Amino acid sequence: xxxLVRLFAWLLAAAVTFATLGPPTLRPHSDLGQDGEHALAFLxxxxxxxxxxxxxxxxxxxxxxxxxxxxxxxxxxxxxxHARVEDFLVDAGTACIGFALATAADWxxxxxxxxxxxxxxxxxx
Numbered sequence: 001x002x003x004l005v006r007l008f009a010w011l012l013a014a015a016v017t018f019a020t021l022g023p024p025t026l027r028p029h030s031d032l033g034q035d036g037e038h039a040l041a042f043l044x045x046x047x048x049x050x051x052x053x054x055x056x057x058x059x060x061x062x063x064x065x066x067x068x069x070x071x072x073x074x075x076x077x078x079x080x081x082h083a084r085v086e087d088f089l090v091d092a093g094t095a096c097i098g099f100a101l102a103t104a105a106d107w108x109x110x111x112x113x114x115x116x117x118x119x120x121x122x123x124x125x
């Protein structure tokens with residue numbers, strides 16, 4: 001299962017990279033607006049990588065923020081694209097929220113498992 005989650009995370013990162021650096025005409029558009037699209041994309045990236053690399057989540061978060069900054073700077077050389085601090089802040093911030101959601105999901109699942117184990121063992125005497 002872990003390999004599938006990691007594969008999904010990397011495919012999602014590749015898709016976001018293409019949408020960020022590729023021709024603007026090939027970028028998907030929605031009713032969310034530019035900031036909403038950025039927020040959704042990088043929230044999903046953070047969540048996916050947070051679930052894929054549970055044991056290294058803090059390091060992966062730091063690396064993700066650095067790579068998001070590099071991705072934004074690479075737009076300076078991509079025709080028809082532009083680098084903006086606002087985009088970096090939205091992208092990095094929502095990726096961090098995605099990582100936090102992955103952490104919260106792991107915590108909640110651990111609590112559920114602990115409660116299920118206690119319940120299945122019956123009352124303590």
